[in-house]
Amino acid sequence: MFEFLDDFFARAMIAGIAVALIAGPFGCLLAWRRMAFMGETIAHSSLLGVVLGLMLGVVPQYAILFVAMVMAVVLYFLDKAEGLARDVSLSVIAHGALGVGLFLISLMPEVQVDLEAYLFGSLFAIDEVDLLIIFIGGGAIFTALLVYWRSLVAVTISPELAYAENVVRPEAEFIFTLMVAVLVAITMKITGLLLVSAILIIPAAAARFISKSPEQMAVFASLIGMTSVAAGLYISLLNDVAGNAAIIVVAIGLFVLCFAGSKLLFRNH
Amino acid sequence: MSDILIRAEQASLLLGNRQVLRAVDFEIIAGEIAIFIGPNGGGKTSLVKMLLGLYPATEGLIERKAGLKISYVPQKFEISPFLPLTVKRLLNFTQKYDDETLVEVLETTDCEHLLGAQVKQLSGGELQRVLLARAMISKPDILVLDEALQGVDQAGEVQLNNLISSYSKQHGTAILMVSHDLHLVMKSTDKVYCINGHICCHGKPEQVQHMDEFKDIFGSLADQFAVYTHKHDHNHELGHELGHEH
Numbered sequence: 001m002f003e004f005l006d007d008f009f010a011r012a013m014i015a016g017i018a019v020a021l022i023a024g025p026f027g028c029l030l031a032w033r034r035m036a037f038m039g040e041t042i043a044h045s046s047l048l049g050v051v052l053g054l055m056l057g058v059v060p061q062y063a064i065l066f067v068a069m070v071m072a073v074v075l076y077f078l079d080k081a082e083g084l085a086r087d088v089s090l091s092v093i094a095h096g097a098l099g100v101g102l103f104l105i106s107l108m109p110e111v112q113v114d115l116e117a118y119l120f121g122s123l124f125a126i127d128e129v130d131l132l133i134i135f136i137g138g139g140a141i142f143t144a145l146l147v148y149w150r151s152l153v154a155v156t157i158s159p160e161l162a163y164a165e166n167v168v169r170p171e172a173e174f175i176f177t178l179m180v181a182v183l184v185a186i187t188m189k190i191t192g193l194l195l196v197s198a199i200l201i202i203p204a205a206a207a208r209f210i211s212k213s214p215e216q217m218a219v220f221a222s223l224i225g226m227t228s229v230a231a232g233l234y235i236s237l238l239n240d241v242a243g244n245a246a247i248i249v250v251a252i253g254l255f256v257l258c259f260a261g262s263k264l265l266f267r268n269h
Numbered sequence: 270m271s272d273i274l275i276r277a278e279q280a281s282l283l284l285g286n287r288q289v290l291r292a293v294d295f296e297i298i299a300g301e302i303a304i305f306i307g308p309n310g311g312g313k314t315s316l317v318k319m320l321l322g323l324y325p326a327t328e329g330l331i332e333r334k335a336g337l338k339i340s341y342v343p344q345k346f347e348i349s350p351f352l353p354l355t356v357k358r359l360l361n362f363t364q365k366y367d368d369e370t371l372v373e374v375l376e377t378t379d380c381e382h383l384l385g386a387q388v389k390q391l392s393g394g395e396l397q398r399v400l401l402a403r404a405m406i407s408k409p410d411i412l413v414l415d416e417a418l419q420g421v422d423q424a425g426e427v428q429l430n431n432l433i434s435s436y437s438k439q440h441g442t443a444i445l446m447v448s449h450d451l452h453l454v455m456k457s458t459d460k461v462y463c464i465n466g467h468i469c470c471h472g473k474p475e476q477v478q479h480m481d482e483f484k485d486i487f488g489s490l491a492d493q494f495a496v497y498t499h500k501h502d503h504n505h506e507l508g509h510e511l512g513h514e515h
Contacts, residue, residue: 032352154362156352164321164341164413167363211353212387 024222393420
């Protein structure tokens with residue numbers, strides 16, 4: 001009954017739409033908190049995951065997921081320790097992980113790593129393992145997001161108020177960090193390292209222009225992301241262009257449309 | 270400590286390498302109005318944050334009554350420009366209320382017309398009024414106000430100060446206020462704490478003004494303050510505050 005999954009295009013479409021759905025609210029939370037580059041930082045570490053997977057003989061997707069979560073935990077504690085600005089600790093982690101990954105690869109001359117897939121993703125090579133990770137991992141973080149949403153938004157509005165008035169679930173911020181790691185790990189395959197931030201942040205940025213509340217913005221970001229994936233994939237099918245690039249081009253188009261639309265509406269008021 | 274809401278015992282605070290507060294003994298009981306005054310950098314805000322648990326005490330003890338309901342108006346409230354947020358949603362920050370309740374509480378601070386406004390478009394004074402309304406809506410045991418009236422015009426300041434003290438009386442809410450403005454020390458303040466790295470002196474307003482530590486910190490300002498409170502020792506009419514010279 002799942003014959004349609006044999007089709008690479010159907011697999012790409014399902015994976016892309018699922019990821020865009022989840023990326024919407026996460027992208028909003030990251031943008032609100034000025035953590036837009038956190039996704040990219042964790043994505044940098046996935047090369048390390050690929051290498052470790054090869055060294056230990058583990059399926060690379062699982063190794064990437066594991067390393068992403070470890071990096072997120074490191075980031076969480078670096079963030080809590082005073083003294084390092086967030087952009088500095090993000091940069092240290094991103095390039096530290098990338099450097100170690102490249103170092104380990106060069107120690108293993110017999111290993112061929114597809115750097116292009118790492119940088120740009122391999123949307124049309126999504127296999128059953130990827131889909132499984134997307135559905136289980138994505139389902140888990142989406143559920144956790146609904147559970148912790150109120151707490152996460154409260155901390156976003158004002159950490160001082162949220163903590164002083166005791167409305168934060170103590171584990172929420174830590175779990176949020178892990179959720180971002182899982183999201184990045186499942187997004188990597190679709191967009192590649194260079195475009196992870198694009199699918200996280202561009203829909204959220206577009207949604208900002210047309211939203212009046214945090215919840216509205218999260219929903220709009222998901223819708224804009226899913227529309228971008230669906231339209232982008234069809235464009236790539238019809239014109240034989242790179243799928244992830246087409247998705248981002250559509251997303252940017254929607255961004256401009258939302259921006260222009262909000263300006264026009266604003267003028268009419 | 271049934272009546273004690275928050276208590277500090279020999280609490281010290283180190284931020285980075287800087288000793289911000291040392292050996293603070295403090296307690297606030299239900300329904301009491303306490304005010305922190307002192308120079309910039311003296312540690313008023315840090316003490317508030319330590320009492321609230323935002324900064325863990327480096328030494329000593331901070332105790333809060335179990336299940337204590339706290340409302341807080343922080344000194345700085347900056348919202349991400351990227352976050353769309355209406356006043357209504359801000360008031361529903363911790364708990365959901367129906368529109369009627371929201372309008373009612375906004376009316377007490379004269380900003381019911383702002384219910385649908387975006388928070389980032391409010392003026393400084395409007396934001397403080399909204400934050401004060403937000404703090405009162407949950408009927409807390411204690412209201413912690415760190416320079417809560419900054420940016421509010423003078424007439425509004427008097428009005429909101431009266432509102433705060435009558436709110437305290439009506440609901441038995443304890444108030445902990447930070448101010449650097451001696452004139453703002455209300456006639457209904459129960460205790461004044463002078464803070465400059467530690468609690469230099471404390472007591473009722475009319476006691477504190479005669480203490481040497483107080484005069485050391487505030488110098489000539491202390492004399493003004495003495496005149497001010499003295500005048501009000503004998504005249505507790507609300508209307509007189511409006512005409513008070515600044």
